Amino acid sequence: MNVGIIPHTEKPAAISLAEELIEFFLERQIQVCFEEETAQILGVPQLARQIPLKELDVVIVLGGDGALLNAARLTSQVDVPVLGVNVGHLGFLTELEVDGVFPAMEKLISGDYYIEERMLIEGRVIRKGKQVAVCSALNDLVMTRGTFARIINISTYIDDQHVTDYVADGIIVSTPTGSTAYSLSAGGPIIEPLLECICITPICPHSLSSRSVLARPTASVSLHLGETREEVMLTIDGQQGFPLKSGDRVEIRRADKTAKFVKLSGRAFFEILHSRLKMPQVWGGAHEG
Numbered sequence: 001m002n003v004g005i006i007p008h009t010e011k012p013a014a015i016s017l018a019e020e021l022i023e024f025f026l027e028r029q030i031q032v033c034f035e036e037e038t039a040q041i042l043g044v045p046q047l048a049r050q051i052p053l054k055e056l057d058v059v060i061v062l063g064g065d066g067a068l069l070n071a072a073r074l075t076s077q078v079d080v081p082v083l084g085v086n087v088g089h090l091g092f093l094t095e096l097e098v099d100g101v102f103p104a105m106e107k108l109i110s111g112d113y114y115i116e117e118r119m120l121i122e123g124r125v126i127r128k129g130k131q132v133a134v135c136s137a138l139n140d141l142v143m144t145r146g147t148f149a150r151i152i153n154i155s156t157y158i159d160d161q162h163v164t165d166y167v168a169d170g171i172i173v174s175t176p177t178g179s180t181a182y183s184l185s186a187g188g189p190i191i192e193p194l195l196e197c198i199c200i201t202p203i204c205p206h207s208l209s210s211r212s213v214l215a216r217p218t219a220s221v222s223l224h225l226g227e228t229r230e231e232v233m234l235t236i237d238g239q240q241g242f243p244l245k246s247g248d249r250v251e252i253r254r255a256d257k258t259a260k261f262v263k264l265s266g267r268a269f270f271e272i273l274h275s276r277l278k279m280p281q282v283w284g285g286a287h288e289g
Contacts, residue, residue: 008063064088081260120255139178144170146231153226
């Protein structure tokens, strides 16, 4: 087995755990590698990028959801699964907590796990008929206004059919995985992660009748930005940004690749939802009997 490890280098707990994992895997004659900068921080320069990414069996991410999102987008391009260990706060996407890492690693080595695939979405920015940017997201693509408190106009289409014109602070196009992130905060629905679809949710819409729209996974979603004098950004998983101009069109569809996650704990989606979001077992707080 070839294992890559990506610790959040600004979290001492992640660095400490990475050092323990090096010893754990090398004792079992399992190859381990790190990104070059991380290997230098850990004092193991000999373990820097000695194995190509595409030849890894798994990438273990020590951090929170942000670190896992970044790693999953990267590894999806070469079909390598990721395993997330929560060294952050919420850790909604991570599979393990720190106190259960080493028993889980034994299961990983023995092959006692399965792979869960999550859909990605791909966005293409079209400006004056030409493609000027392309990106992929595991959670969401968000078109939003800049620092000034002014609304923007976005015409929304699904397979060239006009859906509605949103007058809002912005719009979120999310995957089912991203339905419990920014989209949920904006009033979007909770979607089981394996129920493939594309969710469109306006951010602070000007009209009370503006609601989320779900499209089938094979649909093509098109966002047309109206005239604007203010800064408008397209953000990818809340981590990368691309500035938009009046008249730009963002074409969004399901990506050809999927993100692959190692599943060891057997915890169900709604069990994680209850524990992470502190939701009552019966929504609204009313219990039968």
